[in-house]
Amino acid sequence: MTINRRDLALSTLAVSGLAVSALALTPALAASADEEAVAKKVEAFRLAQIAADPKALGALCADEVSYSHSNGKVEDKATFITNATDGKSKFLSIEYKDPTIKVVGPAAIVRFHWMGEQEMAADGKKVSTNLHILMNWQKQGDDWKLLSRAATKL
Numbered sequence: 231m232t233i234n235r236r237d238l239a240l241s242t243l244a245v246s247g248l249a250v251s252a253l254a255l256t257p258a259l260a261a262s263a264d265e266e267a268v269a270k271k272v273e274a275f276r277l278a279q280i281a282a283d284p285k286a287l288g289a290l291c292a293d294e295v296s297y298s299h300s301n302g303k304v305e306d307k308a309t310f311i312t313n314a315t316d317g318k319s320k321f322l323s324i325e326y327k328d329p330t331i332k333v334v335g336p337a338a339i340v341r342f343h344w345m346g347e348q349e350m351a352a353d354g355k356k357v358s359t360n361l362h363i364l365m366n367w368q369k370q371g372d373d374w375k376l377l378s379r380a381a382t383k384l
Contacts, residue, residue, distance in 0.1 A: 264374075265331045268338040268367050271374045272331070276324055282315040292368060292375035300361050300381040322347045322356070326363070336369040337377075344381070360384045 271290060278286035288311055291297075297310040305313065329342035344361040361381045368377040 264333040264338065264369070268331050268333065268340065268374050269329070271367060271376075272326065272329065272340055272342075272365065275376060276326055279314065280321045280324055282317070282320060284311050284315045287311050287314060290376055292370065292377045295376055296378045297376075298378070298380040300359075300383045317351055319348045319350050319357075322349055338367040338369075338374065340365040340367060343384070 274286065275290050278290060288307070291307050291310070293307060295307045295310065297305045297307075299305075324344065324346040327343040327345060329340065332339045340363075342363050344359060344363045346359040346361075347356055348359070349356050360383070362384055364380045364382075365376060366378045367374045
């Protein structure tokens with residue numbers, strides 16, 4: 231079999247192209263694993279909000295969390311957990327619609343449309359919420375923690 235320079239150059243390009251393709255896929259696979267891990271944390275957070283579970287919320291939030299409500303009120307971790315679990319209201323439902331997750335290094339940007347209904351303990355009044363939510367999650371060691379959250383009324 232005779233191999234000329236052209237054949238050698240083409241096979242080198244093909245092998246190089248395969249190597250570049252394999253390298254390009256590796257971060258995508260890692261990102262999807264992180265995206266899946268973040269998605270699980272986001273769902274755990276939703277369930278912890280509905281259950282008003284202070285232990286679960288505490289485990290999901292970074293110590294430095296900045297939790298911003300649609301009325302502009304901003305809470306630190308302790309204040310958020312206290313207010314979310316004080317029993318003054320309870321969530322009847324919370325739905326996170328059309329979520330998107332983008333992992334960028336040790337950070338994840340999560341956006342979704344929040345549809346919720348809660349009942350006030352004082353008078354039984356039901357209140358619906360329709361919000362756009364932006365969450366930032368940070369990878370701390372092997373775990374993802376909520377670092378910040380902002381809400382906008384729709």
